[in-house]
Amino acid sequence: MHLAVSLDIASTGQAGLTFGEIAALVRNAETxxxxxxxxxxxxxxxxxxxxxxxxxxxxxxxxTVTEKIGLLAAASTVTHQPYNLARRFASLDIISHGRAGWNATMMQAPREAGNFSRPEGFSDDDFRRRTEEYIGIVQGLWDGWDADALLFDKSGGRFHDPEKMHLLDHKGAFFSVRGPLNVARSPQDMPVLALSGLAAADLDIAARTADVMLLEDGPAEGAKARYDDLKRRVMAARHEPDAVKVLTTITLAAAYRPAAVADRLEEQFRAKTCDGFNILIPAQPSVLDDFVDRVLPELRRRGLFRKSYRGTTLRSHLGLVGGGDL
Amino acid sequence: MTGQMKLGAFLWATGHHIAAWRHPKAHVTAGIDIDHYIALARTAEAAKFDMIFCEDAAGLREANVGIASQTSRSIGFEPISLLSALAVQTSRIGLVSTASTSYNEPYGLARTFLSLDHLSGGRAGWNLVTSASPIEAANFGATGLKPHADRYERAREFAVVVTGLWHGGPSGHDGQSFSVRDPLDLPPSPQGAPVMVQAGASDVGRDLAARTADVVFTAAQTFEEAKAFYDDLKGRLAAYGREPDDIKIMPGVAPVVAETEAEAREKFEELQELIPDDVGVALLSSYLSTSDLWRHPIDGPLPELPESEGMKSRQALVIEQSRRDGLSIRRLARHFAGARGHWRIVGTAIQVADELQARFEGGAADGFNVMPAYFPGELDAFATLVVPELQRRGLFRKEYEGTTLRAHLGLRRPS
Structure with a gap:
């Protein structure tokens, strides 16, 4: 199974963690x-x-302080222009040597637009159409340079091959973006896109564009049908049901029984309700320690989770196409 | 001008010389190699530079794809992510990035720079630009570049909102270009507020700098130009209730330095030889905000040009130099290609230090933004040859005075 850990560094009611403390948490997850x-x-x-x-x-x-683990950042489609967001993540992907991803949400944050000169906000339908267009632009920009575009030919005076750099020339209902991006292609071809906040009307958009879907944990009886429905949509859009990984979000409380958590994950995974889990952990080092030291060994003993990374890119960890070293 | 000079290490692609990437010792994969930048940042920090400076454009530098493919400037790191990475790989040096007021929103920009400030423990700075390039505009839905005055009107409001947010406000801003409802959700800056940097040298740009900037970068080739700019800008501060020392003026300097003058000249000529004519002319055209230099004979004089909506101040500088020195388009192109209109010094450490000292002590600069011709070699040369000479003369620090960028620059902590 695939496992993501969501660090709620912005949780309220406690002092913010320092960079050193957050780095220690992430290195622990990497170990x-x-x-x-x-x-x-x-x-x-x-x-x-x-x-x-x-x-x-x-x-x-x-x-810069980790080597293998994938790193996703949430970033809003309201706070960034698509060209700027595409650059930021393309750059993160090069800094991390192919381990970066963007967690985008299909849900509007209630107070956000009011701080970004859009006091009127967006209607739900406009927000959905705008987000889909936005994602298409970002992924199009990420794909603007071919993998062999950079030549670095000093004596021939050819830095890159102009034939292998492509304009986007996007003109849509909400944006027009000419491109190309001024950041090189990602070492894993493209940063990973994880979509969350999915309503029923968003599922086909996610099936067409996402690498990962982050879903809320629902009632057990509907979970299998939900997963099958998503994979059908992915198959229809991408001809490959495994092109999108479906992760169910599980919230770990500060005190829990490791064996019970392992049982629950195994049960949901073996019932084919998901491809893995997104473990939401409060920003307290002890909770992640417990998960790593007591739940994961149990999952490994049952043959459900890897002992070590096989590749170096996030796409490789997730078993996604591309990824440089899959 | 008091005490010691300030120094910025201006990191850009493979180097500031347009043909830098072709130099045998230039690190040609700079734009995809984070370790290269970490090494440069540590070199600059070991030499006690006040700050690293990154310029930025949200688009290609050159519309002509054939020309662009002969330079190394079409790809590189996005600077805010780059400096965030460098923030935790360094401990003292300031980290300044350019970001545009035309293609960002003040709330997001204020928040991002404040985050960089927290990651670095109070070493962040923002270089405000209004973005003059139509190539950038086409990436943001614009059908044409906004007129100079409109861009600056937006920039002024942008700067007011950003500084207000950094100082804990505002409770609701509803202006011409922006509306913001909430204060920032991050704790206050470790240095009071990130440092505000500006580079616009037009009249309206100078006024905006006098009102809001802590540091001003500028291009000035001669002592007289530098001195005139320095006196003019410092003279504008009183109108905004500020002291002359509240702004540090740091002209760009493009040194080529070696153990002997002959070696330095040889190094410079080697770089000049690597510039293709079409690349030089294209670069000159972009600084003149014109597209038809091609139609004129390359060995003839610069034609009359209409005043640009792009970079007014830079255009005037180039025209002035071409008339003064009677340079052909080809020679002007080569001349500007390397230093981009900045001040070039080719010589030994003593010669470079003499020139910097003269401008510093002559009241034409508070410090300099150093633009190495290629990386890492020319940054190393400045750090190992020129910096010790400046330190020996008491003109530059041997140790950092504090831990924040404001402390390095001797700026007051904003209340």
């Missing part, structure tokens, strides 16, 4: 060969965040 850590980002809602860090800048820093 356990977790696929990826997802860094949340929150703009002010009714409760104030306690983290001093914005997610993409934090991921850039974390990339």
């Amino acid at each position: 356990a060969s977790i696929d990826m850590v997802i860094i949340s980002d929150s703009l002010p809602g009714d409760e104030r965040s306690s983290s001093p860090f914005e997610a993409t800048t934090l991921v850039a820093a974390l990339a």
Whole structure:
């Protein structure tokens, strides 16, 4: 199974963690060969965040103190222009040598638009159409340079091959973006896209564009049908049901029984309700320690989780096409 | 100008010389190699530079793809992610990135730079630019570049909102270009507020700098130009209730330095030889905000040009030099290609230090933004040859005075 850990660094009611403390948490997850850590980002809602860090800048820093683990940052389609967001993540992917990803949400954050000169916000339908267009632009920009575009030919005076750099020339209902991106192609071809906050109307968009779907944990009886439905949609859009990994989000409380957690994950995984889990962990080092030291050995003993990373890129960890060293 | 000079290490692609990437000792894969940048940052920090400086554009530098493919400037790191990575790989040096007021929103930019400030323990700075390139505009849905005055009107409001957010406000901003409802959700800056940097040298750009900037980068070739700019800008501060020392003026300098003057000249000529004519002319055209230099004979004089909506101040500088020195398009192109209109010094450490000292003590600069011709070699040369000479003369620090960028620059902590 695939395992992501979501670090809720912005959780309220406690002092924000320092960079050193966050780095220690992520290195701990890396020691356990977790696929990826997802860094949340929150703009002010009714409760104030306690983290001093914005997610993409934090991921850039974390990339320099880790070697294998995937690093996803949440970033909003309202706060960034698509060209800027595509650049930021393309750059993160090069800094991390192919371990970066973007966690995008299909859900509008309630107070966000009001801080970004859009006091009127977006209707749900506009937000959905706009987000789909936005994702298409970002992925199109990420694909603008062919893998062999850079020549570095000093004596011939050819830095890159102009035939292998492609304009996007996108003109849509919400954006027009000419391209190309001024950041090189990712070592894993493209940063990983994980979509969350999915409503029923978003599922086909996710099936067409996402690498990972992050789903809320639902009632057990509907879970298998939900997974089968998603894989059918992925098959229809991509001709390959495994092109998208479906991860179910599980919240770990501060106190839990490791054997019970392992049982629960095994049961849901073996029932084919998901491809793995997104473990939401409060920003307390002891909870991750417990998961790594007591739940993961149990999952490994049952043959359900890797002992070590096989590749070096996030796409490789996730078993996705591309990924450089899959 | 008091005490010691300030120094910035301006990191850009494979080097500031347009043909830098072709030099045998240049690190040609700089744009995809984070370890290269970590090494450069540590070199600059070991030499006690005040800051690393990254420029930025949200698009290609050159519309002509054939020309672009002969330079190394079409790909590179996005600077905020780059500096965030460098923040945890260094401990003292300031980290300044350029970001555009035309293609960002103040709330997001203020928050991102504040995060960089926290990652670095108070070493972040923002270089405000309004973005003059139509290539960038086409990546943001614009059908044409906004007029100079409109861009600056937006920039002024942008700067007011950003500084307000950094200082804990505002409770609701509803202006011409932006509306912001909430204060930032991050703790206050470790240095009071990230450092504000500007580079616009036009009249409206100078006024905006006098009002809001802590540091001003500028291009000035001669002592007289540098001095005139320095006096003009410092003279504008009183109108905004500020002291002359509240702004540090740091002209760009493009040194080529070696153990002997002959070696330095040889090194420079080697670089000049690597510039293809079409690349030089294209670069000159972009600094003049024109596209039809091609139609004129390359060995003839610069034609009359309409005043640009792009970079007014830079255009005037180039035209002035071409008239003064009677340079052909080809010679002007080569001349500007390497230093991009900045001040070039080719010589020994003593010669370079003499020139810097003269401008510093002559009241034409508070410090310099150093633009090495290629990386890593020319940054190393400046750090190992020129910096010790400046230190020997008491003109540059031997140890950092504090831990924040404001402390290095001797700027007051904002209240």
